[in-house]
Amino acid sequence: MQIETIKDVLSWTVDFHKNLKECVTHCSKQNQDERARMILSYVSGHEASLERMVEGFLNTANLNALDTWCYDYIGKHPIVEHxxxxxxxxxxxxxxxxxxxxxxxxxVIELYEHLYSRVDIDSAKELLETVKNVEENEIKRMVQTANRFSDM
Structure with missing residues (x-):
């Protein structure tokens, strides 16, 4: 995937969550530990939710923000293909x-922080900050729930 605009970064993020969801689903069928299977199943559902959330930003965000070029910044913070x-x-x-x-x-959060620090367009900064915050909050929620699984 050629990353040139913030829209491309969001599309990559959707693919990231989709790939991770599919991977943990696949692995959950192979893991012998029951708790691990439960965590993998939970992570899979959570990744599906994140995939939908980021896709929502693609469909509703300001077009000027989505079309903001960022390919100059990606070279310094390369995106790993999944x-x-x-x-x-x-x-x-x-x-x-x-x-x-x-x-x-x-x-992923580091990528959004890096891009945020480099763009000058307010609508793009706002979009990047919002997606970064969603990612941060959701990973915190995921960790808290995983800790509850450990208490069982």
């Missing part, structure tokens, strides 16, 4: 699953 799932979660316990999921999300 491909096939090599079952990275199939042998992990709940703590390591969440550690890996949080790490993936932190990379």
């Amino acid at each position: 491909g096939h799932c090599d079952s990275p979660f199939k042998e992990l316990d709940t703590d390591h699953i969440m550690e890996k999921v949080v790490n993936h999300h932190e990379q």
Whole structure:
């Protein structure tokens, strides 16, 4: 995927959540630990929700913000292409699953922070800040719920 505008970044983010959702769903069928399967199932549903939320921004955001060019900034903060799932979660316990999921999300949040610091258009800054906040709040919620699973 060629990333040139903020719209492209949002599309990439939708693909990121979709790919992670599919990967954890795939791995949940292979993991032998019942709690890990529960966490993977929860993460899958949560990723589907995030996928829909970010897609909503694509459909409702200000066109000037979406069309803001950002390809100059991507070179300094490259976007990793998501491909096939090599079952990275199939042998992990709940703590390591969440550690890996949080790490993936932190990379996305860092990208949005980087882009926010570089754009000059107010509507683009607002959109980037909003999506970043959604990502941050949702990962916090996910971690809190995972901690509740651990208490069971």
